[in-house]
Amino acid sequence: MRVIGLAGWSGSGKTTLLTRAIPRLTARGLRVSTLKHAHHTFDIDRPGKDSFAHRAAGATEVLVGAASRWALVHELRGEAEPGLDALLRRLSPVDLVVIEGYKRAPHPKLEVFRAAVGKPLLHPDDPHIVAVASDTALPRATVPVIALDDVERIVDAMLEHAVPIDPCPPPPAGEEKGGGGNR
Numbered sequence: 001m002r003v004i005g006l007a008g009w010s011g012s013g014k015t016t017l018l019t020r021a022i023p024r025l026t027a028r029g030l031r032v033s034t035l036k037h038a039h040h041t042f043d044i045d046r047p048g049k050d051s052f053a054h055r056a057a058g059a060t061e062v063l064v065g066a067a068s069r070w071a072l073v074h075e076l077r078g079e080a081e082p083g084l085d086a087l088l089r090r091l092s093p094v095d096l097v098v099i100e101g102y103k104r105a106p107h108p109k110l111e112v113f114r115a116a117v118g119k120p121l122l123h124p125d126d127p128h129i130v131a132v133a134s135d136t137a138l139p140r141a142t143v144p145v146i147a148l149d150d151v152e153r154i155v156d157a158m159l160e161h162a163v164p165i166d167p168c169p170p171p172p173a174g175e176e177k178g179g180g181g182n183r
Contacts, residue, residue, distance in 0.1 A: 002096050002162035003088065007103035007129070008112035009119040013148065014100050017112055017133060021098070024155045031094040035087055037101030045073060088165055096162055108161045110146075110154065113138070130161040 006014045018034065025032045045052040045062075054062045055075055063072045076082075084105050091097060099107060103122060111122050113134040123129040124142050131144040133154050138145045146153045 001088075001091070001093055001165050003099060003107055003165050004096065004158045004162040005099040005102060005105070005107050005109035005128075006112055007101070007109040007122060007126075008114075009117050009122075011117045012112045012114045012119075014112045017148070017151070017154065018098060018100055020151045021155050021158065024151060025096060025158075028155075028159075030096050033091050033094045033097050035084075035091065035097055035099045035102075037084075037099075044071060096159070097165070098158070108163055110157060110161070112148070114148070131157045 006018055008014050022032055022034075045055065051062045051064045051073065055073060059075070060077060061072060061074045064070060084099070084102050084107075088097060099105075099109075103109070103126070106128050108130045109126070109128055111126075111129045111132045113121055113132050113136075115134075115136045121132070121138070121141075123132055129143060131146055131154075132138060132141055133146050133148045135148045144157065146157060148154075
């Protein structure tokens with residue numbers, strides 16, 4: 001399995017870009033999974049459902065299976081948030097894992113940048129950014145800049161810079177928990 005990330009500030013268009021890139025990656029014959037960091041509490045279940053009641057009653061894990069999909073929900077119940085490396089190892093084998101978020105983690109990433117968001121570039125302060133997908137020219141960039149709407153070139157860059165999961169360097173001391181998320 002190889003890994004590449006999309007990083008950027010909230011509102012920059014990471015999810016939109018990813019939903020446009022995934023069909024192009026799968027059209028090239030790749031099996032793709034995604035790993036998304038949420039910097040807030042989230043729920044994929046809702047009150048009134050049996051699986052929600054199981055978790056509310058104290059179950060650590062609830063696995064729901066159906067003909068079309070299955071989902072495993074693991075409650076941390078006070079345990080530390082697992083690091084990116086631990087989460088990657090829980091995924092089933094695929095050709096490519098695209099990480100959305102975890103912008104401070106040390107894996108190769110394409111930065112998604114929109115000038116209208118009003119936030120500074122993560123590049124060049126992050127040495128793991130290998131290219132920037134931007135809606136504006138960035139003459140001072142020291143990595144390739146790709147037009148945000150040129151999804152084919154972005155996919156090419158993702159595949160060029162994806163690395164096997166094992167060689168991802170460990171995070172600096174104290175950064176294992178969550179990896180910085182979308183903050």
